[in-house]
Amino acid sequence: MWQATLLAALxxxxxxxxxxxxxxxxxxxxxxxxxxxxxTTTAGSAEFIPPAERIAVFDNDGTLWPENPLPFQxxxxxxxxxxxxxxxxxxxxxxIVQAALKGDLGALLADHDKGLFHVLDLTHAGMTTDEFAxxxxxxxxxxxxxxxxxxxxxCVYQPMLEVLAYLRSNGFKTYIVSxxxxxxxxVWSERVYGIPPEQVVGSNSQTKFEMRSGIPTLVKTSxxxxxxxxxxxxxxxxxxxxxxxxxxxxxxxxxxxxxxxTTIGNPRPxxxxxxxxxxxxxxxxxxxxxxxxxxLITALAEAPKRGWVVVDMKRDWQTVFAPTSQQ
Amino acid sequence: MWQATLLAALxxxxxxxxxxxxxxxxxxxxxxxxxxxxxTTTAGSAEFIPPAERIAVFDNDGTLWPENPLPFQxxxxxxxxxxxxxxxxxxxxxxIVQAALKGDLGALLADHDKGLFHVLDLTHAGMTTDEFAxxxxxxxxxxxxxxxxxxxxxCVYQPMLEVLAYLRSNGFKTYIVSxxxxxxxxVWSERVYGIPPEQVVGSNSQTKFEMRSGIPTLVKTSxxxxxxxxxxxxxxxxxxxxxxxxxxxxxxxxxxxxxxxTTIGNPRPxxxxxxxxxxxxxxxxxxxxxxxxxxLITALAEAPKRGWVVVDMKRDWQTVFAPTSQQ
Numbered sequence: 001m002w003q004a005t006l007l008a009a010l011x012x013x014x015x016x017x018x019x020x021x022x023x024x025x026x027x028x029x030x031x032x033x034x035x036x037x038x039x040t041t042t043a044g045s046a047e048f049i050p051p052a053e054r055i056a057v058f059d060n061d062g063t064l065w066p067e068n069p070l071p072f073q074x075x076x077x078x079x080x081x082x083x084x085x086x087x088x089x090x091x092x093x094x095x096i097v098q099a100a101l102k103g104d105l106g107a108l109l110a111d112h113d114k115g116l117f118h119v120l121d122l123t124h125a126g127m128t129t130d131e132f133a134x135x136x137x138x139x140x141x142x143x144x145x146x147x148x149x150x151x152x153x154x155c156v157y158q159p160m161l162e163v164l165a166y167l168r169s170n171g172f173k174t175y176i177v178s179x180x181x182x183x184x185x186x187v188w189s190e191r192v193y194g195i196p197p198e199q200v201v202g203s204n205s206q207t208k209f210e211m212r213s214g215i216p217t218l219v220k221t222s223x224x225x226x227x228x229x230x231x232x233x234x235x236x237x238x239x240x241x242x243x244x245x246x247x248x249x250x251x252x253x254x255x256x257x258x259x260x261x262t263t264i265g266n267p268r269p270x271x272x273x274x275x276x277x278x279x280x281x282x283x284x285x286x287x288x289x290x291x292x293x294x295x296l297i298t299a300l301a302e303a304p305k306r307g308w309v310v311v312d313m314k315r316d317w318q319t320v321f322a323p324t325s326q327q
Numbered sequence: 328m329w330q331a332t333l334l335a336a337l338x339x340x341x342x343x344x345x346x347x348x349x350x351x352x353x354x355x356x357x358x359x360x361x362x363x364x365x366x367t368t369t370a371g372s373a374e375f376i377p378p379a380e381r382i383a384v385f386d387n388d389g390t391l392w393p394e395n396p397l398p399f400q401x402x403x404x405x406x407x408x409x410x411x412x413x414x415x416x417x418x419x420x421x422x423i424v425q426a427a428l429k430g431d432l433g434a435l436l437a438d439h440d441k442g443l444f445h446v447l448d449l450t451h452a453g454m455t456t457d458e459f460a461x462x463x464x465x466x467x468x469x470x471x472x473x474x475x476x477x478x479x480x481x482c483v484y485q486p487m488l489e490v491l492a493y494l495r496s497n498g499f500k501t502y503i504v505s506x507x508x509x510x511x512x513x514v515w516s517e518r519v520y521g522i523p524p525e526q527v528v529g530s531n532s533q534t535k536f537e538m539r540s541g542i543p544t545l546v547k548t549s550x551x552x553x554x555x556x557x558x559x560x561x562x563x564x565x566x567x568x569x570x571x572x573x574x575x576x577x578x579x580x581x582x583x584x585x586x587x588x589t590t591i592g593n594p595r596p597x598x599x600x601x602x603x604x605x606x607x608x609x610x611x612x613x614x615x616x617x618x619x620x621x622x623l624i625t626a627l628a629e630a631p632k633r634g635w636v637v638v639d640m641k642r643d644w645q646t647v648f649a650p651t652s653q654q
Contacts, residue, residue: 052523129565173525186569196379197569198500207565209558209584215592216584218565224551231536238456238534238545240567242513242524257536257543265542 020166023159023319029273029311033163036271040246041170047269051171055245057201057237057258058164060178060185062251062294063275064193065156066145068284070105070292072152073184074116076139078103080123091122105292120181121222129183129207129218136187150324153192158322160275163249164193172247177201177237177258179229183220201240203228229254234261244268251275252290256299259308272308274299279314282321347493350486350646356600356638360490363598367573368497374596378498382572384528384564384585385491387505387512389578389621390602391520392483393472395611397432397619399479400511401443403466405430407450418449432619447508448549456510456534456545463514477651480519485649487602490576491520499574504528504564504585506556510547528567530555556581561588571595578602579617583626586635599635601626606641609648 024030040049061067070078081091081100091097096115099107108115124132145155164174174195176185182202189195206224210217228236234257237245248255248262251274259272276296277284287296303310313320351357367376388394397405408418408427418424423442426434435442451459467480475482491501501522503512509529516522533551537544555563561584564572575582575589578601586599603623604611614623630637640647 052517055525182566182569190379198382198567200569204566206553207562209561209588211587216561216588218561218588224553226533226551234536234543234545235534239509239531240525242509242527260538261536261543261545 020169021159021162023162023317025316025318027312027316029309029316032271032309033166033273036247036269037167037170037172040269049246049268053243053246053268054167054170054172055175055241055243056167056172056247057175057177057241057245057249057262058160059233059250059252059255059258060176060180060202062277063157063249063255064160064164064176065152066283067294068286068291069146071180072145072155073180074105074108074292075143075152076136076184077116077119077123079139079143080135081119084123088122094122097122109293117222117225124181124183125205125220125222127220129220132183132220133187136184140188148321150326153188154322154324154326156192156322157275157317158319159317160249161193161322164195167247168194173199175199175201175241175245177228177233179203179227179232179254182228201228201236203232231257233258237261245270247271247273249273249275250299251277252294252296253299254293254295256302259299259306263306263308272306273311274303274308275311275313276300278312279317279320281314283313285314347496348486348489350489350644352643352645354639354643356636356643359598359636360493360600363574363596364494364497364499367596376573376595380570380573380595381494381497381499382502382568382570383494383499383574384502384504384568384572384576384589385487386560386577386579386582386585387503387507387529389604390484390576390582391487391491391503392479393610394621395613395618396473398507399472399482400507401432401435401619402470402479403463403511404443404446404450406466406470407462408446411450415449421449424449436620444549444552451508451510452532452547452549454547456547459510459547460514463511467515475648477653480515481649481651481653483519483649484602484644485646486644487576488520488649491522494574495521500526502526502528502568502572504555504560506530506554506559506581509555528555528563530559558584560585564588572597574598574600576600576602577626578604579621579623580626581620581622583629586626586633590633590635599633600638601630601635602638602640603627605639606644606647608641610640612641 021030039045039047058064061071078100085091096118100119140151140153143152145152148155167174176195180202182200182204185202186197186200189200204226205222207218208221244266245262246268248259250259263270263272277286348357366372366374385391388398405427412418423445427446467478470479472479472482494501503522507529509527509531512529513524513527516527531553532549534545535548571593572589573595575586577586590597590599604613
């Protein structure tokens, strides 16, 4: 009898230990993730995907961390603008800077984010890549999310961290494919997500190489801008990764094109997932009318037809945020 | 006595089996490669490089395979031009096409390769990425190198294949950083060099994403051209890899900027190497006056000052080419 009890206890502990997604409630989304990985990594399975082709791409803002009340890089740019305003008095007469200082997001996002790119240009271009990385790192050490009262890089979704680790332990190479700036994300992506810089695809402008006092230096410019959003996402995937992903995770219509590229007409098995922000209490609730970016209308309507998994954040996630170092 | 003999035999066999660079003659270059890898991968060494930062970048044309009598992608473009000429009669009145058909390389390379880019545009743009990959693969199956009489993708340097494998077995991530087209190289880089598409950085133009009969499609364009050569190489490394390499291998002045970026002011130990083409019998001999591309003047002059290793192909390589499937 004790043997049966011991066996049951052992099995329960193995089963608990073996749940790679403990922050996910039992749900169709959790089942779908586990089933896809199981069938594509079992040697001999008709749906086996060779390890070299196990590419999984993740949007960042709204998929791995929030994009409210502002995308975090916009918060960084506005803080940089304020910090550097005294040294750049000419900025004060710039109507876009004035709008930014008033927090007028509408003015920044009008005409395809024209004002926002102007602010990014003012605050990012002209710095060396080392200076820029240092300024991002310094900001992350002091800035706090206004609602969650913790550093921005500690506002990451625990369930998605578990998905990243689970996929990697099954031979998937995890990539970020985000509209955010590659140089911004690469400062912390390895530490926070375990995703190294070379697996971060983002918006970017070209740098300029020059020798400064005999030292090779890369200077950020605003030239040759590539916006890694909407149809730019499959373009970025092709340019940076050079193969079609097997799995794609997003949360907005800006991710629809890369989910289409991943899942439609793919000769291999494929998987698409949207995080639906349904949790006003623990995070935010929005889709058609987001407070900042992250509109989710057409992709949500297409999901059933395409077989894309939709995560109901409120229902499917037992925990939203990873533990913070401050509690 | 038999024990000593056995021991000596064992040691000899271990030593032979353990030589990771058997196609290299004993030489300063071989010693330098082995010593750098040993010191940077020994835990506890003051010069240890953490595995995540072990990035090794390789130029392709002239470093991993020849660039004579023409860079191989130029041979491909000229063959494509001839093949597609009957279907594109308007090309016949194009002076650049006429020069290309006559094999007038000077006309193609004048004014910063303007004519060459025009030919690449004619032959590459407008195709889908899948069509382009298929055309490269088909060409490799039939085209032969005019001097070595074997497929172009079998004209690869055996000593460099050994370096690639040796570095990977020591935790280095190997990348191509080449002026050649990324889309051209990615078709065969994994099969030939063991370098997957996502580790190929090359010249590129932007693709255009569109749904064709409901299928996501990427179409090659000539817009947003990025030339991954000279100062473009460190720019490409930053854009695609996002960290400074530990090791850099090139063969021409076009690689000098990326060797500088790798080795000057790098807080970690670093390694730079140039392949000097000194072997007219087995390959080609050139530096200041190459027959096509691959000029090596300033980088050769800088090498002693910078501590860059210079490989004397004739003296240092026991074998030049990997075995061909045709012999």
